[in-house]
Amino acid sequence: MNDILKAIETRSSTRGYTDQKPTKEQMDALLNAALQAPTAANRQEIHISVVDGSDPILAEIEKERTKGAVPPHNFYYEAPVVMILSGDTAFHWSAVDAGIAVENICLAAESLGLGSLIIGCIRDALSGEKKEYFAKALHFPEGYAYQVAVAVGTKAVTKEPHTYDREKNISWV
Numbered sequence: 001m002n003d004i005l006k007a008i009e010t011r012s013s014t015r016g017y018t019d020q021k022p023t024k025e026q027m028d029a030l031l032n033a034a035l036q037a038p039t040a041a042n043r044q045e046i047h048i049s050v051v052d053g054s055d056p057i058l059a060e061i062e063k064e065r066t067k068g069a070v071p072p073h074n075f076y077y078e079a080p081v082v083m084i085l086s087g088d089t090a091f092h093w094s095a096v097d098a099g100i101a102v103e104n105i106c107l108a109a110e111s112l113g114l115g116s117l118i119i120g121c122i123r124d125a126l127s128g129e130k131k132e133y134f135a136k137a138l139h140f141p142e143g144y145a146y147q148v149a150v151a152v153g154t155k156a157v158t159k160e161p162h163t164y165d166r167e168k169n170i171s172w173v
Ligand SMILES: Cc1cc2nc3c(=O)[nH]c(=O)nc-3n(C[C@H](O)[C@H](O)[C@H](O)COP(=O)(O)O)c2cc1C
Pocket: 011, 012, 013, 014, 015, 117, 118, 119, 120, 121, 122, 148, 159, 160, 161, 162
């Protein structure tokens, strides 16, 4: 099996990280993988806010997400890096483009032996009444909004990839 198919097959969501940060070379590889993703009309509009896991903005997002309730874990599982992808709200392919870019990040992370977790649960927090505040704090370009996020780092826990049902999900037409 080639390396790409192997990374697709072995990737799974990582919900627990050590405090070891990705190296600069690893971060460059992940960011390049995101920017090498295709975008509709080659617009290349997806913006990536790279946030250190110790940055207080993550706790602020968590507080807004949970509205003060104490969850059993935070949304990024103590990952050393969280990347927040934003897109142009006036371009109707931004959600798709961000989805493709985020999977490129996940597969690149897997190929480097790193863990990753796609994060959708902060959407309401970043789209609610504090939307403008978070957009500014996260350096979103003007007119941009959150699309998806991804945590990356060294795995502290492992999980088997999900199983699937070919009969249910595939039709041969
Ligand atoms: C758009 C999207 C949003 C997701 N949001 C979250 C999230 O907020 N928190 C979380 O723990 N997992 C999240 N996940 C991960 C999924 O739960 C996970 O991919 C799914 O359970 C399959 O498991 P696997 O990634 O290990 O194959 C998200 C995945 C996608 C594609």
